[in-house]
Amino acid sequence: MSTLHKTDVAIIGAGPVGLFAVFQCGMLGFRCHVVDSLDAVGGQCVALYPEKPIYDIPGYPAIDAADLIVKLEQQAAPFAPVFHLGQQATGMERLPDGGGWRLTTSAGTVIEAGAVIIAAGAGAFGPNRPPIPGIEAYEGRSVHYMVKRREDFRGKRVVIAGGGDSAVDWALSLSEIARVMVVHRRPKFRAAFENVCRLEQLHAEGVLELVVPYQLQGLEGVDGRIEAVTVATLEGTVRRLEADALLAFFGLSTDLGPIAGWGLELERHHLAVDPASMVTSQPGIFAIGDVNAYPGKLKLILTGFAEAALAAHAIHPILRPDTALHFEYSTTRGVPGGVPA
Numbered sequence: 001m002s003t004l005h006k007t008d009v010a011i012i013g014a015g016p017v018g019l020f021a022v023f024q025c026g027m028l029g030f031r032c033h034v035v036d037s038l039d040a041v042g043g044q045c046v047a048l049y050p051e052k053p054i055y056d057i058p059g060y061p062a063i064d065a066a067d068l069i070v071k072l073e074q075q076a077a078p079f080a081p082v083f084h085l086g087q088q089a090t091g092m093e094r095l096p097d098g099g100g101w102r103l104t105t106s107a108g109t110v111i112e113a114g115a116v117i118i119a120a121g122a123g124a125f126g127p128n129r130p131p132i133p134g135i136e137a138y139e140g141r142s143v144h145y146m147v148k149r150r151e152d153f154r155g156k157r158v159v160i161a162g163g164g165d166s167a168v169d170w171a172l173s174l175s176e177i178a179r180v181m182v183v184h185r186r187p188k189f190r191a192a193f194e195n196v197c198r199l200e201q202l203h204a205e206g207v208l209e210l211v212v213p214y215q216l217q218g219l220e221g222v223d224g225r226i227e228a229v230t231v232a233t234l235e236g237t238v239r240r241l242e243a244d245a246l247l248a249f250f251g252l253s254t255d256l257g258p259i260a261g262w263g264l265e266l267e268r269h270h271l272a273v274d275p276a277s278m279v280t281s282q283p284g285i286f287a288i289g290d291v292n293a294y295p296g297k298l299k300l301i302l303t304g305f306a307e308a309a310l311a312a313h314a315i316h317p318i319l320r321p322d323t324a325l326h327f328e329y330s331t332t333r334g335v336p337g338g339v340p341a
């Protein structure tokens with residue numbers, strides 16, 4: 001069943017640049033709906049490097065990527081954006097009256113908007129799923145590709161699959177509150193040296209178990225709840241690990257996917273825009289952040305922030321053709337609700 005929403009601006013992508021676009025649009029009086037294929041906002045900052053400090057955000061000598069996203073959410077909050085998370089923007093068509101665009105998502109959401117801002121980064125993120133038949137039935141209940149709340153795993157038997165930083169970091173963290181088994185196809189892990197040393201030490205102490213060199217083979221369970229994970233070596237030795245949850249960390253894939261098929265002019269897998277306004281080859285559809293291309297483009301968060309301001313101002317004459325835009329500083333205009341806490 002589809003749900004129809006009508007709004008001023010539909011934003012595709014809730015990464016740092018999409019979130020700041022909510023603020024910029026809000027300052028000009030536009031309501032926004034934001035779609036992201038991930039279950040959480042933050043784009044690359046949250047999905048790829050939440051705990052890494054960023055040093056080139058103006059005004060912050062250093063800020064962890066996840067903290068920057070919290071600040072951007074707070075900055076956007078007074079404008080009450082509506083988020084549609086965990087769904088990919090799949091379709092885009094011009095409204096019959098020419099007064100905007102109809103965006104559809106993989107979850108059946110339909111958003112009709114006067115203008116669209118595509119802030120889709122490198123494309124929709126999705127987990128690289130292990131090739132286990134029937135795994136979809138467990139996803140979101142007992143099979144996860146990211147940890148939203150560490151506490152959800154307290155006291156549980158957790159199989160962690162993967163050999164990179166995410167697998168090792170979460171194995172170390174969850175071993176404090178859960179019974180952890182780490183499955184990796186090789187004895188060598190590709191993660192920070194000191195964390196790998198700590199992992200091996202905890203294995204030697206019996207705090208967690210390294211199940212190597214094994215690969216995931218199958219799942220046993222009922223009603224979306226796993227009871228055991230079966231793993232196998234290349235030689236065919238099989239083990240059955242009784243478990244309550246499987247965390248699979250095989251990285252994320254990106255896919256410009258449906259956006260590439262919307263008839264917008266592309267430049268080497270990016271959306272070509274006019275650098276003065278960020279408009280794409282379709283009037284009313286704008287592209288900002290990592291997804292766009294123009295001469296001299298720098299793929300930086302701060303560049304995306306400035307592009308969000310340019311796009312919002314370029315959208316004004318489309319949404320408010322009868323009202324002249326008088327440029328105002330934020331210091332003059334203020335934000336709804338006054339100074340944020």
Ligand code: FAD
Pocket residue numbers: 012013014015016017018035036037038042043044045048049053054055056087088089090119120121122123124125255256257258259288289290291299300301302304
């Ligand atoms: P993204 O952060 O990529 O967000 C795009 C969002 O759009 C994603 O959440 C994606 O799921 C969603 N999306 C895409 N397509 C769809 C669709 N069809 N439907 C629904 N959702 C969709 N930059 C700096 O400025 N300074 C740094 O120090 C820095 N360090 C970095 C370190 C690392 C390890 C990495 C990987 C990047 C770093 N960057 C840094 C780059 C920075 O993270 C990116 O420039 C920034 O994230 C781009 O923001 P964005 O909002 O344009 O796109």
